[in-house]
Amino acid sequence: MKKAGYKYLDHTADVSVEAHGNNLEEAFEQTAYSLMETITPSLKIITPKIDRIIKIEAEDKEALLFDFLSEFLYLFDVEQLIFNSINIHPITKDQGKYYLLAKASGEKFDIQKHEPGTEVKAITYSFMNIEEKKKNVKINIVFDI
Numbered sequence: 001m002k003k004a005g006y007k008y009l010d011h012t013a014d015v016s017v018e019a020h021g022n023n024l025e026e027a028f029e030q031t032a033y034s035l036m037e038t039i040t041p042s043l044k045i046i047t048p049k050i051d052r053i054i055k056i057e058a059e060d061k062e063a064l065l066f067d068f069l070s071e072f073l074y075l076f077d078v079e080q081l082i083f084n085s086i087n088i089h090p091i092t093k094d095q096g097k098y099y100l101l102a103k104a105s106g107e108k109f110d111i112q113k114h115e116p117g118t119e120v121k122a123i124t125y126s127f128m129n130i131e132e133k134k135k136n137v138k139i140n141i142v143f144d145i
Contacts, residue, residue, distance in 0.1 A: 006034040015118065015143040016127065020136065025088040027130070027137035028065060028100070032086045035069055035123075036106075038143060039076060040114045046084035048105035056100040061130050064091070064098045065139065069123040072104070080109045118145050 004026040006019035017034040021027035037043055054071050058064040075081045083106030092099045122144040129140040 004030050006030045008034070009140075011142060014124070014126075014145050015120070017139075017141050017143070019139045019141070022135050022137070024061070024091050024130075024132065024137050027139045028068060028088055028091070029086045029102075031065065031139050031141060032069060032072055032083075032104075035072055035120065035143060036083055037117070038120055038145075039117050040082050040109065041117045042115055043084040045113065046082055047107050048083075048085045049107050050081060050105065052081065052083075052104045054100070054102040054104060056102075058098050058100075059096070061098060062125065062128055064100055065128070065130065065141070066123050066125060068100055068102070069141075073120060073123065075104075076109070082106050082109050082114065120145055 004021035006017055009016040009018055015038050019027055019030035019034055021030055056064055056067045058067055083104040085105035088102040120143045124142045124144050126142045131138045
């Protein structure tokens, strides 16, 4: 098994990410961490003192990922929350819909403490790809900046 993680790829105008994990949940978590690191590069200094429960329901895995990441953008834009602990319960499928339940822990962004990164305007479906293999899930995604 490979260790879960992510890397940034070259992109002319936006932020392109390739994330991977041993299962779908790990890959989703790593994609969310890459979004957080784009917003503020030093995740290690975030103190996990505020929790948020995130519940997403979608028609397919791509929409699930899109809505999951969009929720993090919403929480940053509206409440100025950034997270360095993201734990997803097993993703389930029932009657043709996918369900995700996650707990994210972090704190309010503080310019005195946290380094500003790149402003992410939106999550995109452009180049989005979820590739599932046994014991390895790879996600490619682009953040609009």
